Amino acid sequence: MRSLYRNLVGLIGFFLLWEGAVRVGLVPELFVPPPSEVLATTVGLLGQEPFIRDVIATVLAWAIALLISVAIAVPAGLLLGSVPWLRNATRVIVEFLRPIPSVALIPLVLLVVGGGPEAKITLAVYAAVWPILFNTIYALSEIDPVLMDTARACGTSRGRMLTSVALPHAAPFVFTGVRMSAAIALILVVSTEYVAGAASGLGNFILEASSGGSNMDEVLAGTVVAGLIGYLINDGLERIGKRAFRWNEVAGEAAK
Amino acid sequence: MTQVTERATRLRSQAVAGLSGFARTWLVFIGAVVVWEVATRLAESVFFPPPTEIVSTALQLWFSGPASQLFLSDVVFDHILPSLGRCLAGWAIAVILGVGLGTALGRSRTGMDYVGPLFAFFRAIPPPTLVPVFMVLFGLGPGMQVATIIFGAIWPVLLNTVDGVRAVDSVKVDTARSFRTPTPYWIGMVVLPAALPKIFAGLRLSLSISLILMVVSELIGSLNGIGHELISAQRAFEFPLMWTWIVLLGILGFGLNSLLLAAERRVLRWQPNRNNDG
Known part of the structure; x- marks a missing residue:
């Protein structure tokens, strides 16, 4: 209870500081409106249909991208993690593909896929695949050999070993990867909307609001909503993870 | 004596294994490039030029300068070095602020x-959405870009430092206290070394974020830099040129990450469980 009280004190203190800095004239009000104005704009925007549609477009693109990345990365990770020669053979390619900043591909994807929702989903998938893939491979390499040997000694088939030993062991790690990917995918979706000027979406809303230069309250309101979405996604996934993997003592460790 | 020879044999076999691993690694890489070349030549798509064309464009673009500039062309000095400078400056400031604040x-x-929920919220904000705010505050230029990079890169360092500093072994805490270790020594020689593995994990994440935000901020609003050149090549439909910038970003990402990994391995060599995986 006391920590909740401190949380509130911190939040209120931050808003007061911001409000004060603007009112005193430390930052020009035209550029950074005070929080009272931003909050009022945020509340106002949440009642408007076009803005809600932008938010839904962003969240939907994010959800599709995350689903596709899970569908690609988990099977690929299981395959690469359980077949050593395949992992060695592809390691270099993966190591060279991964560090390419996904945003560098924005111009290319715009050309090949076009400016529609496919573009942001493609980019978000490209960026979100890596954490899940690496966590899956890592989880498989960390399996206690005694567990595998025990299963083998009991005559468990290869397929059964994958579903009954490897998958439950890997699940918490994979889930941590999904959490990291969720944050990355949201950043990529919003960035692509912002850079490429998509037809709809939160990033596009911010781009349009900022192009006039005088609607900074709307820009900041959009940023606050984007931050809230990110926060809710992360918090929600964390709760799900804690619930689903309560049996696993590394879950607490892996969740970091 | 036998121990020495044994050790030498082991080292030699390790070296051979490392060398063959290295050769295999590069063979696969070369194979992938050959496949890429053949595929693009067969497909003949304008969007996907073959790698040989990308390399020749890159050579001409970067290494056509006079001898007095070490054969580096003006492009390197006008675009690549400023970009790298902004990326590393933003990252360095984020690291200093993050480690300092995180330790405290x-x-x-x-x-x-007091600040936990606030920071969790800040970290969740996609940093590119703040570019317009930084743009009006700092104008078009390095200030805006460095500010964006700092804002994006600071959170992993800060939150990992807090985690690492909190997890200091309680025996060490009690030992230091019973010796009445002065605070500067206590922070510098006990707390920070204990937190280093966590801090390094944060450093790696924030370095790749810095590179991403460098590109994003240059794509949106910049007069020079890699991202600016990338988007103008795309707008001019010069696809080989666009690809050279994409490849360069890949090389930069790979290079910076490898450098940091090497530094991490050196700095954390004293850690007992790190020696196994060499």
């Missing part, structure tokens, strides 16, 4: 209670 917050018992 991690040592204080109630600090994180």
Whole structure:
């Protein structure tokens, strides 16, 4: 209870500081409106249909991208993690593909896929695949050999070993990867909307609001909503993870 | 004596294994490039030029300068070095701020209670959405870009430092206290080394974020830099040129990450469980 009280004190203190800095004239009000104005704009925007549609477009693109990345990365990770020669053979390619900043591909994807929702989903998938893939491979390499040997000694088939030993062991790690990917995918979706000027979406809303230069309250309101979405996604996934993997003592460790 | 020879044999076999691993690694890489070349030549798509064309464009673009500039062309000095400078400057400032603040917050018992939710919210904000705010505050230029990079890169360092500082072994805490270790020594020689593995994990994440935000901020609003050249090549439909910038970003990402990994391995060599995986 006391920590909740401190949380509130911190939040209120931050808003007061911001409000004060603007009112005193430390930052020009035209550029950074005070929080009272931003909050009022945020509340106002949440009642408007076009803005809600932008938010839904962003969240939907994010959800599709995350689903596709899970569908690609988990099977690929299981395959690469359980077949050593395949992992060695592809390691270099993966190591060279991964560090390419996904945003560098924005111009290319715009050309090949076009400016529609496919573009942001493609980019978000490209960026979100890596954490899940690496966590899956890592989880498989960390399996206690005694567990595998025990299963083998009991005559468990290869397929059964994958579903009954490897998958439950890997699940918490994979889930941590999904959490990291969720944050990355949201950043990529919003960035692509912002850079490429998509037809709809939160990033596009911010781009349009900022192009006039005088609607900074709307820009900041959009940023606050984007931050809230990110926060809710992360918090929600964390709760799900804690619930689903309560049996696993590394879950607490892996969740970091 | 036998121990020495044994060790030498082991080292030699390790070296051979490392060398063959290295050769295999590069063979696969070369094979992938050959496949890429053949595929693009067969497909003949304008969007996907063959790698040989990308390399020749890159050579001409970067290494056509006079001898007095070490054969580096003006492009390197006008675009690549400023970009790298902004990326590393933003990252360095984020690291200093993040480690400093993180140590202070991690040592204080109630600090994180006050700012925890605020930081969790800040971290969740996609940093590119703040570019317009930084743009009006700092104008078009390096200030805006460095500010964006700092804002994006600071959170992993800060939150990992807090975690690492909090997890200092309680025996070490009690030992240091019973010796009445002065605070500067205590922070510098016990707390920070214990937190280093966590801090390095944060450093790696924030370095790749810095590179991403460097590109994003240059794509949106910049007069020079890699991202600016990338988007103008795309707008001019010069696809080989666009690809050279994409490849360069890949090389930069790979290079910076490898450098940091090498530094991490050196700095954390004393850690007992790190020697196994060499």
